[in-house]
Amino acid sequence: MNGVRTRFTVLQRLLHWLMAVCILAMLFIGVGMVSTVMPKYLTLVSIHKPLGIAILVLALFRLVVRIVYGAPSLPVDLPEPMKLAAHLSHYAFYVLMIGMPLLGWGMLSAAAYPVALFGGVHLPAILPQSDSLHTLFWDAHFYLAFAFFALILLHVAAALFHALIRRDGVFEAMAPVSTHDRVAPAE
């Protein structure tokens, strides 16, 4: 297909859906683990830390891919406020995908906790030990997690709005598989 791309590249779609699963798992694990004293607490924490680092690595890679390949343009008839919301939400997603793992890593560093991944592999501290920095990073990590989930809900609602109501190809641009039969190409 030449000319203007109507869909994200295969790599971008793969990254989107892989990270969608990771991030949703991450947020559910996060709110679940801080709400229990049962042994599953340790299991959840031991997933939360390496998964967070995995998301950080994926997000940085995805940012590079996005800069290289860009994104399909939004429909010309999409109202300006919706276009603005779409663009801002993408910035917010990248800030959160990269920022949340760094906040978590920083929070553990400021508390002098070892940042344990798998099998004795540790990451270095990225902050000096500090009660004030710990509190700042902990608060940010905690409250932004809820903001992140709210943004995802908004994103899902917007995607479904495009898919079911506007039927303007925006959903299809990131759909995991081609849903060509539902969108008629222009003559």
Added chain:
Amino acid sequence: MLQPHRPPARSVFGSLVLIAVIVGAAAAAFAYTAGWFSPRRLTPDKMVDAFAPPAGAPLGHRKNHAKGICFTGIFEANGAGSTLSQAQVFTRGQYPALGRFNLATDNPNAPDATVRVRGLGLRISTPDGQQWRTAMIDAPFFAVSTPQAFYDLLLASASKDPNAMKTFAGAHPEIAAFGAWAKSARWTGSYAEERFNSLDSFIFVDNSGADHAVRWSLLPAAQPVSVSPDDLAKRGPDFLEQEITERVRGGPQRWTMVVSVANPGDPTADPSKAWPDDRRTVEVGTLTVQQIEAEVDGPCRDINFDPTVLPSGIRTSDDPFPAARSSAYAKSYDRRTAEAADYPRTTTGAKP
């Protein structure tokens, strides 16, 4: 470009309902996971709240074991522990140790003679970048069998209902042994004369990958001298801190670390049940306390002696307490570091 195909109005309404249902269900699942629909779930917040005295928890301090003093020193491994665990901390050598002597009370100003249970938090660091953190007490076994029972115990002991403790003891008969220990156990005049016990069971993994269920203790080199609580009360409210400071100034104090290995079938999941005395023990090294520092500016102040911070070669067992302690200690840590302004450091040159 793609040409939009606008659906009829009725289908738009149906789609909006569908979107609302999907988003609502996701939000509800999230809220359920967070425990917002489960008021009976035992959360770390509830656990930490249960320690608070009626007047509220003292700000800036640990929410339990609130009174304490820092120490630094060396853990010298003799190499014998390597038969049980591949952790570097058991390889013959010297490793820096940081710790905290403490009292099991919610009051950082409690008179020392009024607190029955004494504790020791310890962090040993090894060159491979790993750490072994442990928090031990002088009781030979724990008061109750499960974290939920411990929470219920905290509620019962704070309850105004005169029968609350009786009801609790009826439901948790294991508390009787702890009560008997608290009544009859010797009181000493020094942290240096105390034996400290992990109580919880952990799994050591040796070089062949085999598991060994263990508990550990620190046995004092100093000879314990029994002193009555009345006599201790006359020594002043902070005699333990003054005594250990003087004592260590006069010379380092030592404890032998002894690992007890469970026999098959020993209760690993229940720290209220001591293992029989004839279990195999291995002396793995010596803790030498070389310097004492007040907590307010000391190096232990902002360390969470989370018993689940373990090097590879040690992991948690089926004992449910380390997980509960880890989550509750983290909550206590989050709160007290946020309250640091209420427990100000005394030297401006202290670590940030």
